[in-house]
Amino acid sequence: MSESGSDLDATEHTALMDGHIAEARPDRELAERIARKRKTKSDNQRSYGSVEQIEGGPSGASIAQQPRVPAAPVEPQIEELELKYGARHVIKLFVPVTLCMLVVVATISSINFYSVKDVYLAYTPFHEESPYASTKVWNALANSMILLCVIALMTVLLIVLYKKKCYKTIHGWLILSSLILLFLFSYLYIEEALIAYNIPMDYITLGFVLWNFGVMGMIVIHWKGPLRLQQAYLIFIAALMALVFIKYLPEWTTWAVLAVISIWDLVAVLTPKGPLRILVETAQERNEPIFPALIYSSTVMYCMAAASPAPGAAGERELRPLQPHGTVEGEGRDGTEAGGGEAGFDAAWRERRDEGAAPRRLRVDSAPPRYVTRLDPPHAPPHAPDLDEEKGVKLGLGDFIFYSVLVGKASSYGDWNTTLACFVAILIGLCLTLLLLAILKKALPALPISITFGLIFYFATRSVVKPFADALAAEQVFI
Amino acid sequence: MDLSKLPNDMKLQLCKSYFKVGCLFLPFVWAVNVCWFFRDAFIKPAYDEQKLIKKFVIMSAIGAFVWAVILVTWITVYQTNRVSWGATGDALSFIVPLGRA
Secondary structure, eight states: OHHHHHHHHHHHHHSOSOOTGGGGSOHHHHHHHHHHHHHHHHHHTOHHHHHHHHHHSOSOHHHHHHHHTTTGGGHHHHHHHHHHHHHHHHHHHHHHHHHHHHHHHHHHHHOGGGGOOOOOOTTOOOOOOSSOHHHHHHHHHHHHHHHHHHHHHHHHHHHHHHHTTOHHHHHHHHHHHHHIIIIIIHHHHHHHHHHHHTOOEEHHHHHHHHHHHHHHHHHHHHSOOOHHHHHHHHHHHHHHHHHHHHHHSOHHHHHHHHHHHHHHHHHHHHSTTOHHHHHHHHHHHTTOOOOGGGEEESSOOOOGGGGSSHHHHHHHHHHHHHHHHHHHHHHHHHTTOHHHHHHHHHHHHHHHHHHHHHHHEEEEOSHHHHHHHHHOTTTHHHHHHHOOOOOSEEEEHHHHHHHHHHHHHHHTTTOHHHHHHHHHHHHHHHHHHHHHHHHHOSOEESHHHHHHHHHHHHHHIIIIIHHHHHHHHHHTOOO | OOGGGSOHHHHHHHHHHHHHHHTTTOHHHHHHHHHHHHIIIIISOOOTTHHHHHHHHHHHHHHHHHHHHHHHHHHHHHHHHHHHHTHHHHHHEEEOOOOOO
């Protein structure tokens, strides 16, 4: 028992999210396994164990039900445990999300560069320069639809590549994008930060620092490194990407994009034929981690096991987020150089989109891996020893990016009330999503609730609360 | 990566490869190596590979320290002498601070 259990665990880590696959298995076997697992886990006093199991049951209602039969008395306890476990992880996610937003808000409010509009992405051909509101509206909508199409296209491309097992291509793509993000975008960021703070700097020191920073990032993201450092790099990358979006998207397009993206997220994750869902299912079938680099995990992310097929995947994920940044910057910089810049953009955008889609979901990983293991018994054993545990809630880097875009955009108008309102709204949305996660036990899109709340709070605060507060202040009325 | 789940021989390999990578003018990697393996090298009860890990950690620490000294020295020299170096100083400058009113 214990042996099989450990094997399962190991595989679990590899596999990601929801166990759609689970449905494929014979229910009988599943039920038995789960029942056994529960027992072992409780014996081991693994607090997360309960969560894993349940989550494993995830998409398949059948699975969840099956275990109940054998372990009926344990149910309420398990649910309680789950909730507690969930709550702990909510808090764990709050910290990185807050940090990411803090970086973005701090940058926006201290470095002018990111709130000045001069150059735009090639994907947004309409620049909203007309004085008429209606023109601006259709400009913004057209821009966001173009972006959406690019994202969808990129996602499909990625899935095709993944389905055809072109790991080398995907890997190369991801590494390239992370290179661009870690070196080029960081370079731009440092330049603007130094200018803003008026700090003298020479090329030798700059080169040395950038080289160290970038290479360490590549090692940590695509190979092995301390978890904290990896998380820090992922947060920084997400913040950088968010800054790029804020800088290079026209005013109203940013808001339209936020809305459109959260709808896309909903569709891509929840529809039976949604691209992201297909991606997840394929990865599970192959018993591989899905783009670990694109996902922030509240605990250990990935592992040595990568040696076999997994490593590429991890790299990919990370890269995707990075690429988008890279592209954007290229565009901004080149501005007129449409050709090269655009090509770069496309790739970046796609990646970003892909990334966004994949990462956006919240997942509980542990359960699905088991399913995977069962499906591919031969593969599982070799992987198991090397793999680190993947437990806890995962949040896609894309979610980080778009949360930060919203808060950063709100702060770029210089009103702290609005910024705080958006911040709180997003965290509440995240809580609700996590609550739903505990109830539904399957991969969920993290953007829709948070972004909806964020948008409502932003416009409400800006058009209602702020004038009200101003009037109160002017009249010296204190509530 | 979770170090505690790694077998000792893998730890040694990892520590060694970090040290080797650090030789490419990457003191930051050395510094990370020191922080990451400090516990395994000095605090954990003795095991076979510990001696070698300790060696790599100490070498990394020395290397990172030396680089830090070099960098600080260079920055001090550059900042104090930029003007007197004339054209060379200007060519080396990435950001020249603006004066304040």
